[in-house]
Structure formats: structure tokens, C-alpha cells
Amino acid sequence: MKIRINNTGSWFIIIAICSLLLGLLFGAMGGLQYVFPGFLKDHLSFQKMRPLHVYLVINWIFCGAAGAMYYYIPYVSGKELFSGKLAKLHVALQLIILVIVVVGFFSGIFGGREYLEFPPFIILLIIAAWILLMINFFATVRPSFKKVPVYIWSWSTGLIFFLITITEAQLWLLPYFNNNIIRDITVQWKAMGSMVGSWNMLVYGTAMFVMEKVTGDQSINRSKKAFFFYFLGLTNLMFNWGHHTYIVPSSELIKTISYVISMTELLILANIIYSFRKTYLKINPHKHFLSFRILTYAEVWILLNLTLSITISVPAINYYTHGTHITVAHAMGTTIGINTLLLLASLVLIGEEITKDGFLFTKTFNRSFIFFNAALLVFWLCLVGMGLCKIAAQQQKNGFYEIMDKLLPYFKVFSISGILVVIGLVLILIPVLKVFLNQLFPKKDAVIVKN
Amino acid sequence: MNKLWVFAILFLTYLSYSSWVYTMGTNRASEMSVRQQYGKQLYQDYNCQSCHQLFGLGGFLGPELTTVISDKNRGELYAKVLLENGAIRMPNFHFTPAQVDAILDYLKYVDANAFTYKLNGGK
Numbered sequence: 075m076k077i078r079i080n081n082t083g084s085w086f087i088i089i090a091i092c093s094l095l096l097g098l099l100f101g102a103m104g105g106l107q108y109v110f111p112g113f114l115k116d117h118l119s120f121q122k123m124r125p126l127h128v129y130l131v132i133n134w135i136f137c138g139a140a141g142a143m144y145y146y147i148p149y150v151s152g153k154e155l156f157s158g159k160l161a162k163l164h165v166a167l168q169l170i171i172l173v174i175v176v177v178g179f180f181s182g183i184f185g186g187r188e189y190l191e192f193p194p195f196i197i198l199l200i201i202a203a204w205i206l207l208m209i210n211f212f213a214t215v216r217p218s219f220k221k222v223p224v225y226i227w228s229w230s231t232g233l234i235f236f237l238i239t240i241t242e243a244q245l246w247l248l249p250y251f252n253n254n255i256i257r258d259i260t261v262q263w264k265a266m267g268s269m270v271g272s273w274n275m276l277v278y279g280t281a282m283f284v285m286e287k288v289t290g291d292q293s294i295n296r297s298k299k300a301f302f303f304y305f306l307g308l309t310n311l312m313f314n315w316g317h318h319t320y321i322v323p324s325s326e327l328i329k330t331i332s333y334v335i336s337m338t339e340l341l342i343l344a345n346i347i348y349s350f351r352k353t354y355l356k357i358n359p360h361k362h363f364l365s366f367r368i369l370t371y372a373e374v375w376i377l378l379n380l381t382l383s384i385t386i387s388v389p390a391i392n393y394y395t396h397g398t399h400i401t402v403a404h405a406m407g408t409t410i411g412i413n414t415l416l417l418l419a420s421l422v423l424i425g426e427e428i429t430k431d432g433f434l435f436t437k438t439f440n441r442s443f444i445f446f447n448a449a450l451l452v453f454w455l456c457l458v459g460m461g462l463c464k465i466a467a468q469q470q471k472n473g474f475y476e477i478m479d480k481l482l483p484y485f486k487v488f489s490i491s492g493i494l495v496v497i498g499l500v501l502i503l504i505p506v507l508k509v510f511l512n513q514l515f516p517k518k519d520a521v522i523v524k525n
Numbered sequence: 526m527n528k529l530w531v532f533a534i535l536f537l538t539y540l541s542y543s544s545w546v547y548t549m550g551t552n553r554a555s556e557m558s559v560r561q562q563y564g565k566q567l568y569q570d571y572n573c574q575s576c577h578q579l580f581g582l583g584g585f586l587g588p589e590l591t592t593v594i595s596d597k598n599r600g601e602l603y604a605k606v607l608l609e610n611g612a613i614r615m616p617n618f619h620f621t622p623a624q625v626d627a628i629l630d631y632l633k634y635v636d637a638n639a640f641t642y643k644l645n646g647g648k
Contacts, residue, residue: 107586111614119616120586124575184572188582191572219529227528242543253562255638257551259580264546305531312539322580323640325550331542396581397589473598474588 077149077427082161084510086141087421089168090134091507094414097130098496105492108485118180125191126179131409132189132273133172138417139276140164140207143229145424146283147214150226156213164206171199189266190243197244201237208233223286223295224304228279231308235272239265260324267315274413275311281416284423285369288362303342310335317387321396329389336387339380349373362426364439368419371447375411378454379404394468400461407454410495418502425509439505446498453491460484554638557631564631567624576615579635586614594629594636604632 104123107113114123148155155161175192178184185193211233217226243265245251251258286295294300316332382404386395395401460481467477557565568574576587593599608625611617620628 107614115614115616120584120614121572121575121616124584124586125572185566185570187569188574191575219532220527245547251547252565253557254551254554255557255580255635256554257547259582260546260551262582264543301528305535308532308535312535313542318581321641323553323638324546328546328550397578397585399585401581402585 075149077145077424079428079513080145080148080155081514082155082158082165083141083144083424084513085165086137086144086168087424087510088507088514089165089172090137090141090417091421091503091510093130093137093172094134095496095500095503097127097134098499100130101127102489102492102496105485105489109482109489122179122182125184126176128189129175129179129191135273135277135409135413135417137168138421139232139273139280140168142280142283142417142420142424143207143211143276146280147211150283151215153214156210160206160210164203164210167199167203167206171196171203174199187243187246187262190240194244194247197240200240204233204237204240208237223282223292224300225279225282225286225295227301227304228275228282228307231311232272232275232279235268235275235311239269239272243269256323259322260319260328263318263322264315267318268311270408271307271311271315275307277413277416278307280420281369281372284362284365284416284420287423288366288369299345303345306338306341310339314339314387317392320389320392333387333389336384339384339387342380362423364426365419365423368415368422368443371443372412372415372419375407375415379407379412382407382458394465395461398461398464399457403454403457403461406457411450411454414499418506421506425506428513429509436505439502442498442501446495446502449491449494449498453488453495456484456488456491460488553640555634557634560627561631561634564627564629564634567620567628568631571618580639587612590632590635591639592636592642594633601629601633604629 100123103114103118104120104127107115107120107123144155144161174196178192178196183193184191186196190197211229215222215226217230219227219230243262245261245265246258251261282295282300286292314332314335316328317336319332320329382400386392386400386404463481463484464477467480472480573590574583576584578584578589579591588599590604593604594601605625607615608618608620608628
């Protein structure tokens with residue numbers, strides 16, 4: 075059975091790809107401000123550039139996952155979407171939010187918190203949009219949780235926990251939280267840490283669905299092992315956020331719990347190494363080869379980032395790495411290396427299902443994909459190197475400006491490789507974007523499978 | 526064990542843990558004064574977190590500010606000069622004297638509550 079065309083899904087995918095390309099452009103421009111300190115300082119300072127970059131890249135993940143879900147929900151449920159009108163309203167609301175936030179940031183209107191820098195009233199719009207997606211998901215799928223595959227659990231968890239964590243992230247509006255810095259910072263780390271877990275659940279659910287389609291093996295997502303790793307991921311979503319707060323004077327118990335929970339990720343790491351080897355040796359899919367290939371690269375990124383994540387969760391190491399670019403390497407590696415590749419595998423799968431098979435698997439795409447991964451690896455290693463250099467400088471009690479001078483060679487490599495990452499992704503994403511644009515606004519010569 | 530039961534137990538544990546974090550797990554700090562609250566709001570309104578960190582939250586383009594006031598090499602005057610004039614990477618936000626005082630007051634409050642930082646010798 076093929077995945078059927080879904081206009082809402084295509085709209086979300088187009089919004090997602092445009093968000094990513096714009097977000098990366100702002101990221102690259104922000105990177106240049108490290109090398110050229112006065113660059114755009116008075117017109118588009120880092121104070122505006124960073125939230126634009128962060129918001130748009132996060133928007134890519136949420137819209138990309140929502141777009142894929144709009145495509146997959148009718149497929150997995152075998153039913154039409156519960157309400158097409160709610161889905162259209164969701165698209166409209168998402169576009170309105172995007173415009174308000176971006177124009178607001180350009181105009182210097184903030185008032186929010188780290189990662190959610192926009193004024194708090196926008197959260198109400200985000201929650202309203204999210205509830206529209208939740209209604210369509212739960213009313214269409216009507217999951218019977220005893221029987222459904224693990225990706226339904228994963229999507230359900232992501233949907234529910236995003237609602238919980240985005241609400242929790244607004245607790246600072248209450249004086250009880252706002253007027254106590256330790257409570258405020260701890261709850262902020264807690265909400266944001268778990269929010270990352272919630273979008274990971276959405277993306278991983280999507281990736282698990284893609285794996286099932288690629289291999290044709292339905293047992294993968296119904297096995298005890300799959301559910302064991304789902305529950306391990308859920309436990310980490312709920313309790314491992316505290317490894318960000320080792321330096322915050324909250325209770326020691328928070329740190330101990332998060333350390334112990336973070337170390338359970340070692341099991342995930344061991345499993346990846348094992349299954350990665352096995353994948354290479356056994357699986358040779360004929361269908362959706364491109365999605366399979368992207369997933370294989372994503373597995374390497376998971377391996378790299380999980381190793382880094384576990385390393386910086388050790389308190390004795392975290393003491394040195396916290397507040398350095400090693401934390402940024404972890405964040406960038408996860409959002410660009412893992413989430414972006416998993417979503418890309420999903421978009422390619424959908425693209426191949428709604429057009430003629432193999433449309434994307436061209437030499438240019440192949441070369442661009444390798445180029446992108448190589449650039450991202452240099453970028454990632456540069457961030458790790460920058461972090462190590464900063465640690466060494468801090469140990470020598472260097473001041474901030476001395477440290478910035480020492481880091482200048484790294485900043486240059488970081489900026490150049492960042493620009494190359496953008497170029498690589500533009501080359502990869504433009505053909506994918508064209509597929510979904512052709513689906514919504516068909517040209518006479520476009521070949522879209524009407525199923 | 527039934528998957529729904531595992532989920533329910535984990536979710537209840539999460540709710541209990543969250544309640545504890547909101548109360549006993551984070552009760553060490555002193556309360557903020559009205560002026561410090563104003564300083565905190567300005568810190569958010571001007572998105573200072575984009576370049577500066579407090580307790581590890583924030584960007585890296587500017588210096589970490591958790592213990593800027595008690596830092597022997599920086600101190601209140603250093604922070605005040607930056608707030609009034611900007612710097613090579615920092616725009617001049619043209620803060621009024623009352624706004625500068627409020628932000629400084631907020632940074633003093635943060636510094637006074639950075640127990641763990643001082644215990645570890647800061648960075």
C-alpha cells in the first residue's frame with residue numbers, strides 16, 4: 075500500500091524546509107559575528123540573529139514531524155483524517171505564528187526565555203495549534219495502546235509531553251517561580267530538557283515508521299526490544315534533564331537522579347553499535363534505498379552524539395565542559411546530525427511514494443549528501459575543539475577577551491564549515507522542496523502518483 | 526508487565542518528582558526585590574541571554590555573568606561600563622540610569638545565590 079497525498083502534510087513540509095534553510099542562513103550569519111565582531115552589530119545583532127536561528131531550526135523539526143505525521147496518520151489508521159478543516163486551520167495558525175515570531179525578532183521584540191524568546195502570549199497560539207494536531211491524531215488513530223506499534227506510542231508521548239513542557243516553561247510567569255532564581259533556572263532547564271525529549275519522540279516515531287516501510291518488517295516496531303528502548307527513552311525524557319543543572323545550587327538529589335538516568339543511555343549506545351554492524355551485514359533493501367542510506371548516516375551521528383552526551387553527563391567532566399562549545403556541539407549534532415537526517419529520510423520516503431520511484435536518487439543528490447555530512451563533521455569537531463581550547467584557557471585563568479582571541483582560528487573554521495553545511499543542505503533540500511511544491515501547485519509536466 | 530501500567534507508573538513518578546522539584550528541591554534562594562524583578566524583566570526584554578549565560582543558560586558570544594559582580598577581575602564597574610556603552614560585539618542599548626541600576630541589582634542577586642559556583646571556584 076502506498077502513502078496517499080495529503081495537502082496539509084505537504085504544506086507543513088514546505089514550511090519546515092523553508093524554516094530550516096532560513097534558520098541555517100541566520101546561523102551562518104551569526105557565526106560570522108564571532109569572526110568579525112562588528113558585523114551587522116547595529117542592524118541585525120547576535121541578540122536577534124541567535125533567536126531567529128534557534129526558533130526557525132526548532133520550527134523545522136516540529137513542522138517536519140507534523141508534516142510527516144499528517145501523511146502517516148491516514149496510512150497507519152486506514153482512515154481519512156478526522157477533520158480536514160482542523161488540519162487547514164493548523165496550517166494557517168502555524169503560518170501566522172511563524173510570521174509574528176520572525177517579524178517580532180527582527181523588530182527586537184522579545185520578553186521570553188532562552189529558546190522561547192518571543193513574548194509569552196504567543197505560547198497560547200502555539201498551544202492552540204498543537205491541540206489541533208492532537209485532536210486530528212487521536213481522533214483518527216484512536217490508538218488501542220495494548221496492540222499498537224511503538225511509533226504510535228512515541229508520537230502520542232511526543233504530542234502529550236510537548237503540551238506539558240511548553241506549559242511548564244511558562245511557570246516563570248508566576249511570582250512563586252520567577253522570584254526565586256534557583257527554582258526558576260531549574261524549572262527552565264527541566265521544561266526545556268524534557269521538551270527536547272518530546273520532539274525527539276516525534277522524530278524517532280517517524281524514523282521507526284520509515285524503518286518499517288524500508289525493511290517491510292512489521293515485527294521491528296512490535297518487539298519487546300523496541301518497547302524496552304521506548305520506555306528507556308521516556309524515562310530519560312522525564313528525569314535526565316538535571317545533567318544540565320550540576321552548577322545550579324538546587325538539591326543534590328536532582329543531580330544524582332539525572333546522572334544515574336543519563337548513564338542508562340549507555341544501553342542505547344551499546345544497542346546502536348550492535349545493530350549498526352548487523353545492518354551493514356544483513357539488510358540490503360531494494361525499495362527506498364535512499365531513505366535507508368540516510369538512516370544509516372543518522373545512526374553514525376547518533377553514535378557520535380550519544381558518546382558525547384554520556385561523556386558530558388559525568389559530573390567531574392561536566393564541571394569543565396559546561397558553558398563551553400562542547401554543549402553547543404551536543405545540541406547542533408543532535409538537531410542537525412540526528413533529527414534533520416531522520417526527518418530527511420522521512421521526507422524522501424514520502425516524496426518517493428507520491429512521485430515516480432527513485433526520483434531523488436541522482437548523482438548530484440548523492441554527492442551533496444556526502445558533502446553535507448563531511449562539512450557537518452568538520453563543524454562538529456571544530457565545536458568540540460573550541461570547547462577543549464576554552465577549558466584549557468579557563469584553567470590558565472585567562473580573561474574573556476583573551477579566550478576569544480585564542481579561539482579565533484576555531485571560529486574561522488566553524489564559520490566556513492557552517493556555510494558549507496548550509497550549501498550542502500540547500501543542494502539536498504531544494505529537490506525535495508520541489509516535489510512538495512509540485513504536489514500542491516502542479517505543473518503540466520509534473521508526475522505525481524494519484525492514489 | 527502491561528505497557529499501560531509501566532507508562533502510568535512512570536508518569537505518576539514524573540508528577541511526584543516535578544512537585545518535589547518545584548518545592549523542596551529548589552528552595553535555597555532568597556526572594557527577589559521589586560527592582561531586581563525589573564532588572565530580570567529587562568534582561569529578558571533585551572534578550573541578554575542570547576550572548577550571556579546565567580547558570581549555564583544562554584549564548585557564548587559575550588562573557589558568562591553568573592558571578593560577574595564578585596569576580597575580582599571584573600566586578601560591578603565592569604558590568605556598568607558595558608551596560609552604559611556596549612562593547613566591540615555588544616550594541617549600545619541606550620539604557621537609562623534606572624535601567625542600568627536595575628540590571629546591576631539583578632546581577633547582584635544572581636551572584637549572591639551562586640553558591641555552587643563559588644564552592645567550585647567559578648570558571
